[in-house]
Amino acid sequence: MTIPLHPRAEAHGKVIVLGEHAVVYGYPAVAAGLPQGVVLEAQPRPDPRLPVTLTIPAWDLDLELHPASDHPVARACLEVLAHCDGPVTGWAIRGASALPSRAGLGSSAALTVALARLVYGPDASIDDVVAASLAGERVFHGEPSGLDSRVAAQGGVLRYVRGEPPRAINPGAPLPLCIIPSGIPRSTADQVARCRSRLEHLPSVVRPVLIAVGQAVESGIHAIEHGDLDTLGVLFDVAHGLLGALDVSSPALDRMAADARAAGARGAKLTGAGRGGCLLALVGDAPETLTAAFPNLRPLFVEVAAS
Numbered sequence: 114m115t116i117p118l119h120p121r122a123e124a125h126g127k128v129i130v131l132g133e134h135a136v137v138y139g140y141p142a143v144a145a146g147l148p149q150g151v152v153l154e155a156q157p158r159p160d161p162r163l164p165v166t167l168t169i170p171a172w173d174l175d176l177e178l179h180p181a182s183d184h185p186v187a188r189a190c191l192e193v194l195a196h197c198d199g200p201v202t203g204w205a206i207r208g209a210s211a212l213p214s215r216a217g218l219g220s221s222a223a224l225t226v227a228l229a230r231l232v233y234g235p236d237a238s239i240d241d242v243v244a245a246s247l248a249g250e251r252v253f254h255g256e257p258s259g260l261d262s263r264v265a266a267q268g269g270v271l272r273y274v275r276g277e278p279p280r281a282i283n284p285g286a287p288l289p290l291c292i293i294p295s296g297i298p299r300s301t302a303d304q305v306a307r308c309r310s311r312l313e314h315l316p317s318v319v320r321p322v323l324i325a326v327g328q329a330v331e332s333g334i335h336a337i338e339h340g341d342l343d344t345l346g347v348l349f350d351v352a353h354g355l356l357g358a359l360d361v362s363s364p365a366l367d368r369m370a371a372d373a374r375a376a377g378a379r380g381a382k383l384t385g386a387g388r389g390g391c392l393l394a395l396v397g398d399a400p401e402t403l404t405a406a407f408p409n410l411r412p413l414f415v416e417v418a419a420s
């Protein structure tokens with residue numbers, strides 16, 4: 114008799130709206146859940162003794178969750194299933210996602226949250242699901258902050274400070290965001306190291322930059338709560354400049370930000386670790402000009418409201 118799974122579960126992706134890098138040093142960040150995330154569906158395998166499989170064509174994943182597997186996704190999923198007392202045999206899990214993987218959009222947290230929900234079911238508490246997701250996230254990220262898992266499980270907009278419980282933010286108006294994947298790979302660890310190296314080299318100059326990023330977050334939250342998209346757009350532009358000063362942007366991201374503004378975005382900034390990954394634009398009055406400005410990059414449009 115195999116351990117049962119629920120037939121379907123889903124989770125949000127995430128985007129850091131403001132505050133990346135400074136959040137590592139204890140300043141606040143604000144992140145939003147993306148309606149686009151991961152959907153998993155489970156079906157029994159004909160032979161219940163066969164290992165659980167995970168197939169996500171959008172991410173080129175087709176795995177057996179075998180205890181001997183050294184694939185990080187298999188190992189992470191097995192950690193989640195072990196945490197939840199879920200099955201390791203008898204199920205075929207198939208996933209769909211509109212998120213690019215490894216682009217700073219919380220794909221691994223969305224996967225592990227959805228997997229925990231396949232075991233626990235739709236009524237599981239956010240805290241239980243986050244704890245199970247973190248068991249898998251540790252395989253990918255060592256000691257993750259937990260922000261990605263929380264946003265993946267809860268959605269909405271969250272203010273986050275390291276070591277404190279996240280606080281939900283209520284947007285005064287839906288946030289019209291456009292996420293533009295650069296297609297350039299990046300390493301979060303390398304980018305955090307670049308910022309740290311700049312801080313250590315010039316602490317009296319760079320520490321105020323980190324403080325300014327934190328201030329942009331607080332002003333940004335005020336703007337989000339009051340539906341003041343014009344001010345939020347200006348804060349995106351300021352944050353992008355500050356992130357450049359922290360040495361985590363790149364000529365490609367700077368060009369993309371300029372192109373997004375020229376195409377009518379209210380503001381644009383890198384999001385997440387930087388150097389590659391994604392650009393985040395606050396959509397202005399004409400979203401179609403943004404699409405036209407990035408013909409080869411498949412912009413993802415999202416409206417983020419309260420969870």
Ligand code: PMV
Nearest residue numbers: 133134136137217301385386
């Ligand atoms: O890995 P990403 O792209 O989701 O973003 C990392 C955010 C950083 O602030 C750069 C690092 C961190 O641990 O918060």
